[in-house]
Amino acid sequence: MSAVELEPTAEAGPARTARAAGAFGRLFRSELWLIFGRRRNWVGGLILASVPVLIAVVIKTSGAGEGDSFVFGQITDNGLFVALAALTVELPFFLPIAVSAIAGDAVAGEANLGTLRYLLVTPVDRARLLAVKLGGIAVFTFAAVAVVAGVGALIGLALFGAGDFVTLSGSSLGFWAGLARLALVCCYLTICLVALGAIGLFVSTMTEQPIAAGITVLVVTVVSQILDQLSQLAAIHRFLPTHYWLDYAAVLRDPVNLGDLGPGVASAAAYTAVFAAAAWARFSTADVSS
Amino acid sequence: MSGRAGFAHARSVRWLLPVAVAGAVIGTTLLAPAVAASVDLPDKTAEQLLTDLQGADVTAVQGTVVVDADLGLPSLPSVAGPHGSGLGVADLLDGTTTLRVWASHDGLRVAALGSLGETDVVTDGTQLWVWSSDDSTVTHVVPPTDAELAAARDALAAAHPGATGEDTPSVLDGAAATDPRAALANLTPDQLSTLVLAALEPTTQVTTGPATRVAGRPAYQLVLTPTDPGTLIASVTIAIDAAERVPTQLTVTSTVTGEPALTVGYTSVSFTAPDPSVFTFTPPAGATVTEPDLLSGAGKSGAGTGAGTGEDPASRATPQVVGEGWASVLVLSGSATDLAGAEAQAADSADPTLSALLTAMPQVSGDWGSGRLLTTNLLSVLLTDDGRTIVGAVDRATLEVAASSTR
Structure with a gap:
């Protein structure tokens, strides 16, 4: 049994707080470096970014189809809709894959590589390490969403220009108002996906196999989406982690009612809180031997 | 030994946190509606509620209406709209439809919300717009001018000498026999309530239900129970807002299932006037706009399905x-x-x-x-x-x- 020490050595109050804050900052920076310095994560980002490029090029060459949904139909009038179309397409599967891979890797990856025990020897408070890991997942999630939206917006504007931003309600907004709506969609989707990341963080503390953890989260996502389609299970739909994801449509209506995003944000916050707490309960007492 | 036991104890204690958080979340979602539902209103009779309805002074409303229908239609193959935004007829008849409503002196707007889709009906009193996001189409209806109407009426009269305007039968026919309108105008709200109850008496039992909450607001409930055999309607429940005295929810219960087959009600409502700009509509660039000609029956879009179906009241x-x-x-x-x-x-x-x-x-x-x-x-x-x-x-x-x- 080689459980490492759980608490850092006691120190005087303010000095300790300052040192802890500095240590937290260093740890967070190193975590971001770990995520964004990895070549495989860059490849993942490229795959995410390829979807909006594909959509834009296909629609540019062959035009919008007859049966296309509203978001796709608007692309030829306003390039920003490439970003929305890409987010809509990647939301059910591609974005969850990216988040599950990173979240599953968070703790299990370190354990798998054998770096976790060195990390804890430093010594680092385990709750703080988890907070850093969750923060890293959140930053990565936002980056993934922003890459899809950003690449989509850039190539869309380049190929189709910036016309009126037509809302689902049929009103037309200016370019900057449309861009603000797109940014709001990105923020909402980030909040939803971070909840998935928290589930992944919890699973990641249960195993030393990052792949297993990532796949588990992906399975949770897919099963949740399937259950959400079954009308017989309507009673439990609002408890499913993916149920409110498509509510970002509320941002595209006019007049906009941000209260419609409330249930989705509350659901995501609840999932994040429950699974971050569960990850803490598991990890803070786990035997770390690798 | 005791150290290990203590460690195991610390381990299990820590699990209390996620369990407590999960419990708090589930507790608030499940119990909050039950707690909020308890209302304390002074009792009112059905007659008083009917009198209240006449005293309502609501000139504007904005809110969200949810239509929940369980008509038990035969199960059909996939009938979601072509784009799957959930705004098909089938969803309105069997399923849940969310509508957003704005109304005031300035106009009326109703938006049916689908997932990534919306259908709007907008009018400012002088013209009417129907917008459908699924296919980016706009229907623009401008009422004909008086002169156009008169011309059409003359043409119709020439073609069908016998055709006249239809009399709409009043609910209160027989109750005020000679000149219903004049007689009704002289009634006090109390007298009218008595009259309505008397008119309903032979076919309907009118009672009150327990006070409830609709859109978070205390409301009375008026329950109409048909006494006719043969009808599929077990009861009609109308929730009446206690403060504003307007109906805020309608529930129709079926005798087949014994459950509500149709519930239409506000899930959030405010009786303040909406910004008049919601009643204006400008077709967006790229939308297909059709302007049906009301007087000739068929639309300019050519969607009309041929002769004889719409334009000729006599046939x-x-x-x-x-x-x-x-x-x-x-x-x-x-x-x-x-x-x-x-x-x-x-x-x-x-x-x-x-x-x-x-x-x-x-x-x-x-x-x-x-x-x-x-x-x-x-x-x-x-x-x-x-x-x-x-x-x-x-x-x-x-x-x-x-x-x-x-x-």
Whole structure:
């Protein structure tokens, strides 16, 4: 049994707080470096970014189809809709894959590589390490969403220009108002996906196999989406982690009612809180031997 | 030994945190509505509630309305709209539809919200717009001017000397026999309530239900229970906002299931005037705009399905009411399109719901002839092969009796 020490050595109050804050900052920076310095994560980002490029090029060459949904139909009038179309397409599967891979890797990856025990020897408070890991997942999630939206917006504007931003309600907004709506969609989707990341963080503390953890989260996502389609299970739909994801449509209506995003944000916050707490309960007492 | 036991204890104690967080979340979602539902309102009789309704002074409203229908239609193959935004007819009849509503002196706007789709009806009193995001189409309706109306009326009178305007039957027919309007105008709200109750008395039991909350606001409930046998309506419950005295929810319970088959009500509501800008609409660039010509019947878009169906009131089916009260049945006979024609037309038309529905309706026959029957939890429809359409909130037997009597 080689459980490492759980608490850092006691120190005087303010000095300790300052040192802890500095240590937290260093740890967070190193975590971001770990995520964004990895070549495989860059490849993942490229795959995410390829979807909006594909959509834009296909629609540019062959035009919008007859049966296309509203978001796709608007692309030829306003390039920003490439970003929305890409987010809509990647939301059910591609974005969850990216988040599950990173979240599953968070703790299990370190354990798998054998770096976790060195990390804890430093010594680092385990709750703080988890907070850093969750923060890293959140930053990565936002980056993934922003890459899809950003690449989509850039190539869309380049190929189709910036016309009126037509809302689902049929009103037309200016370019900057449309861009603000797109940014709001990105923020909402980030909040939803971070909840998935928290589930992944919890699973990641249960195993030393990052792949297993990532796949588990992906399975949770897919099963949740399937259950959400079954009308017989309507009673439990609002408890499913993916149920409110498509509510970002509320941002595209006019007049906009941000209260419609409330249930989705509350659901995501609840999932994040429950699974971050569960990850803490598991990890803070786990035997770390690798 | 004791150290290990203590460690295990610390381990299990830590799990209390996630369990507590999860418990708090589930507790608030499940218990909060129950706690919020308890209301304390002074008791009111049905008569007082009817009087309240007349005293309502609401000039504006904005809010979210949810239509929850469980009509028990025959299960159809996938009938979601072509783009799956969940705004098809089928969703309105069997499922949940969310509407956003704005209304004031300045106009009216109703938006049906789908997932990534929206259908809006907007009017500012002078013109009407219908916007559908699924196919980016706009229908713009401008009422004809008085001169145009007069010209059309003259043309119609020349073609059909016998045709006159229809009298709309009043609910209070018979109660105030001679000149209903003048008589009603002289009544106090109290007297009118008594009159309404007396008129309902033979067919309906009017009671009050327990106080409730609609859209978070305390509300009284008025319950109408039909006493007619044969009707599919077990009861109609109207929730009346305690503060503003306007109906905020309607629930129709079916005798078939014993459960609400149709619930229409606000989930959030405010009685403040909306910004007048919501009543204006400018078709977005790239949208297809059609402007139907109301006086010639068919739209400029050419969507009208040919001669004789819409423009000529005299050739239309003449409605006939059989039976009384809640069990009354509407018979449309001499319909221009016979059943086979309707089926062919539905198969041709772009609406997959209608053709699927028609083919899903079972063939029935009796001493009245034969046809197709649709029974739902609230409404039954009989389409006879000789071209009659018989509709009522009644069971099959009552429909067939009406079919025999109008043969």
